[in-house]
Amino acid sequence: MNTIExxxxxxxxxxxxxxxxxxxASSRQALYDVLDAGLVCxxxxxxxxxxxxxxxxxxxxxxxxxxxxxxxxxxxxxFAEEAxxxxxxxxxxxxxxxxxxxxxxxxxRSAVVHGTGRLLxxxxxxxxxxxxxxEHLAPGAWNxxxxxxxxxxxRVAVMILDLTEASVKVRNAPPIDxxxxxxxxxxxxxxxxxxxxxxxxxEGRVPDGLPVPEHIRKRxx
Amino acid sequence: MNTIExxxxxxxxxxxxxxxxxxxASSRQALYDVLDAGLVCxxxxxxxxxxxxxxxxxxxxxxxxxxxxxxxxxxxxxFAEEAxxxxxxxxxxxxxxxxxxxxxxxxxRSAVVHGTGRLLxxxxxxxxxxxxxxEHLAPGAWNxxxxxxxxxxxRVAVMILDLTEASVKVRNAPPIDxxxxxxxxxxxxxxxxxxxxxxxxxEGRVPDGLPVPEHIRKRxx
Numbered sequence: 001m002n003t004i005e006x007x008x009x010x011x012x013x014x015x016x017x018x019x020x021x022x023x024x025a026s027s028r029q030a031l032y033d034v035l036d037a038g039l040v041c042x043x044x045x046x047x048x049x050x051x052x053x054x055x056x057x058x059x060x061x062x063x064x065x066x067x068x069x070x071x072x073x074x075x076x077x078x079f080a081e082e083a084x085x086x087x088x089x090x091x092x093x094x095x096x097x098x099x100x101x102x103x104x105x106x107x108x109r110s111a112v113v114h115g116t117g118r119l120l121x122x123x124x125x126x127x128x129x130x131x132x133x134x135e136h137l138a139p140g141a142w143n144x145x146x147x148x149x150x151x152x153x154x155r156v157a158v159m160i161l162d163l164t165e166a167s168v169k170v171r172n173a174p175p176i177d178x179x180x181x182x183x184x185x186x187x188x189x190x191x192x193x194x195x196x197x198x199x200x201x202x203e204g205r206v207p208d209g210l211p212v213p214e215h216i217r218k219r220x221x
Numbered sequence: 222m223n224t225i226e227x228x229x230x231x232x233x234x235x236x237x238x239x240x241x242x243x244x245x246a247s248s249r250q251a252l253y254d255v256l257d258a259g260l261v262c263x264x265x266x267x268x269x270x271x272x273x274x275x276x277x278x279x280x281x282x283x284x285x286x287x288x289x290x291x292x293x294x295x296x297x298x299x300f301a302e303e304a305x306x307x308x309x310x311x312x313x314x315x316x317x318x319x320x321x322x323x324x325x326x327x328x329x330r331s332a333v334v335h336g337t338g339r340l341l342x343x344x345x346x347x348x349x350x351x352x353x354x355x356e357h358l359a360p361g362a363w364n365x366x367x368x369x370x371x372x373x374x375x376r377v378a379v380m381i382l383d384l385t386e387a388s389v390k391v392r393n394a395p396p397i398d399x400x401x402x403x404x405x406x407x408x409x410x411x412x413x414x415x416x417x418x419x420x421x422x423x424e425g426r427v428p429d430g431l432p433v434p435e436h437i438r439k440r441x442x
Contacts, residue, residue, distance in 0.1 A: 014269055039414075040313050040327070042263040044274035048235055050305035051272050053265035055331050084271035092261050095418075097437060101355050101362055102369040102377070106261070110276050134322050141322055146402050148323040156323070174424045181367050182426065187434050189423040193260075193442070197316075198413030203395045206408055213408050216318060221414075 014114060014165075028063075030168045034111040035060045035089055039137065043067065044086040045078040058087070059129075059136030063163040065113060066129045066136075068156050076157035079117045087113045087161060094190040098175035099183055107190065109170045117161035123150065129158035140215025197221050235335060235386075249284075251389045255332040256281045256310055260358065264288065265307040266299040279308070280350075280357030284384040286334060287353045289377050297378035300338045308334045308382060315411040319396035320404055328411065330391045338382035344371065350379035361436025418442050 041058045044051060054075060059066045065087060069076045078085060094107040120126045127148065134142045148156070175188045197219055200212045211217075262279045265272055275296060280287045286308060290297045299306060310332045317326040341347045348369065355363045369377070396409045418440055421433045432438075 014271065014273070039316070040311055040329070042265075042274050042309055042311070044263075044265040044272035044307075046267060046272050050235065050335065051265035051267050051307045052235070052335075053263050053274050053307045053309040053333065055309065055311035055329065057327060086265075086272045086274045088263055088274040088276065090261055090263070090276040094422075095260075095359055097359055097362060098366070100367040100369070100373075101351065101359075102367075102373040104355060104359050104362060104366075106278060106358070108261070108276065112274065114271065114273075130322065134325060137327070138316055138318055138322075138325050141318060141325060145319070145325075145407060146321040146323075146404075148321070152321075152323040183367075184426065184428055185431070186366060187423065187427055187431055187437070189421055189427060189433075191421050191437055191440065192419030193416060194419050195414060195416045198415050200410055200412050201315075202408065202410040205403065205405065206410060207405055210406070210408055212410075216408070216412055219412065 026168070030170070031111050031163065031166050032060065034091065034109045034168055035065070037091060037109075038089040041067075041087050041089045043075060044088070045075065045083060047074060047078075057133065057137050059132040059134075060163075061132045065161045065163060066132045067117075067159045067161070068130065068133055069159065071155055071157045073157065076119065076159065079157070079159035080119045082116045082118055084114070084116050085161060092193050093172065094192045096175045096190055097188055098181070099177045099186040099188045100181040103175055103177055103181070105171065105175070107171050107173065109168075109172075111166055111168050113161060113163060113166040115161050115164055117159050120158045120160060123153055126153050126156065126158045129160065130156070133158075139219070140213070144213055144215060195221060247389070249384075251391070252332050252384060252387050253281065255312065255330045255389055256286070258312060258330075259310040262288075262308050262310045264296060265309070266296065266304060268295060268299075278354065278358050279310075280353040280355075281384075282353045286382045286384060287350045288338075288380045288382070289351065289354055290380065292376055292378045294378065297340065297380065300378070300380035301340045303337045303339055305335070305337050306382060313414050314393065315413045317396045317411055318409055319402070320398045320407040320409045321402040324396060324398055324402070326392065326396070328392050328394065330389075330393075332387055332389050334382060334384060334387040336382050336385055338380050341379045341381060344374055347374050347377065347379045350381065351377070354379075360440070361434070365434055365436060416442055
């Protein structure tokens with residue numbers, strides 16, 4: 001059976017990694033890992049004949065990527081029209097300092113997903129999509145806070161994109177200098193880039209005695 | 222005189238912020254601030270009729286954005302053809318926890334630049350572009366390490382994009398809950414997201430006694 005799970009990750013030319021294809025990862029798990037570690041994606045679509053790239057939050061469940069927007073947003077229209085989109089998630093892991101400036105680089109992980117999405121119309125499907133999005137952006141918040149009501153669900157556009165066609169690239173290596181550039185008086189190496197959560201800051205009306213809930217206090221990145 | 226500096230940042234419809242336009246910043250300095258604080262951009266272009274979004278390093282000098290790629294890369298071809306591109310830089314600053322899941326959000330800064338770029342052809346122009354890129358990604362590395370030689374300059378594609386048309390959006394605010402959702406037993410607030418550099422890691426052939434150079438050791442983010 002030709003399910004998404006056992007189909008190749010990169011079935012057409014546009015998603016075949018061309019440059020530095022030794023950096024290409026082809027397993028579905030590699031795709032999940034990059035998507036699950038991210039909080040913001042970049043959504044690309046075509047508007048008035050030109051490319052548009054907008055940042056967005058997202059969520060993943062199985063082989064479906066979820067996004068949301070105001071019902072009146074351009075991105076909602078693109079999904080309603082089932083026009084082609086590209087969604088990219090990138091993590092910067094280190095600045096790579098080579099001895100030669102030409103070989104300076106970055107260590108990174110990126111996933112590029114191609115496809116045509118669609119809008120969810122059914123209220124229960126939209127509620128489920130909002131749950132996936134909430135669990136990705138703010139795990140635990142759905143159970144802790146107030147769920148969206150029917151009016152809010154009617155107002156929001158919930159979009160999905162199948163993870164059928166994607167490419168994953170990872171560079172995780174020291175600097176590469178060639179021949180004459182290897183000189184032992186020049187430092188070369190990695191400067192790691194770390195992203196982490198800071199101290200939670202309560203909104204003004206939160207009473208002094210109210211503790212930061214565990215799903216926020218214990219969150220790690 | 223209608224220079225880039227005194228022209229409006231967002232002269233056409235495609236770069237006019239539509240959603241949440243109270244979050245739009247219109248000064249050129251706001252654009253510079255977002256671009257200068259970033260290390261990775263997302264480059265959007267059209268290939269085979271569909272959108273493609275790829276991560277890239279970049280640099281800025283005045284009102285010019287510089288990027289580079291292998292001479293054989295798709296992105297180099299897009300700039301050689303002077304096809305329309307969109308370059309977006311996003312910083313995630315905080316997860317916004319509202320009392321209502323529907324109002325969960327993120328604090329962020331983003332810049333979206335539209336235009337048609339071009340390839341630099343002259344060797345001195347390319348060398349200058351590589352310097353701008355190096356000073357952005359790895360300030361101080363150009364003077365410390367080995368400069369690109371003529372063969373390397375011939376091999377690399379250096380692309381420029383004028384900062385003529387751009388939009389900047391910033392959300393920097395506490396969560397917003399409405400009416401019934403304001404309940405004093407539910408925590409709401411911000412979970413800041415910080416990005417910083419870690420401890421430099423020397424490449425294997427760096428002698429034990431060689432100190433990490435100051436331009437790397439002192440780097441802050």
